[in-house]
Amino acid sequence: MDMGRPGWTREQQAGIRFYTRITNILTLVFVVLFSTLAIATGRHRLWVVIGAVALFWACFTLFMKRTGKGQP
Numbered sequence: 001m002d003m004g005r006p007g008w009t010r011e012q013q014a015g016i017r018f019y020t021r022i023t024n025i026l027t028l029v030f031v032v033l034f035s036t037l038a039i040a041t042g043r044h045r046l047w048v049v050i051g052a053v054a055l056f057w058a059c060f061t062l063f064m065k066r067t068g069k070g071q072p
Contacts, residue, residue, distance in 0.1 A: 020063045027059040 034052035 016066055020066060023059050023063060027056050030055055 031052045034048050034055075038048035
């Protein structure tokens with residue numbers, strides 16, 4: 001084994017990296033969508049922003065746990 005997690009194949013590590021990348025992209029899409037809806041409707045803006053931040057934070061912490069460090 002060279003780099004990465006011990007006992008993990010390169011395919012598994014590549015899969016985790018791919019998964020985290022997709023998760024990050026989806027998170028950005030959701031944040032943009034929520035922000036756009038909040039600005040467009042003008043209603044419950046604070047709750048939508050809080051929801052978007054909470055979603056981002058949940059995905060970020062999952063990403064940190066999956067990789068065991070900041071960068072995949």
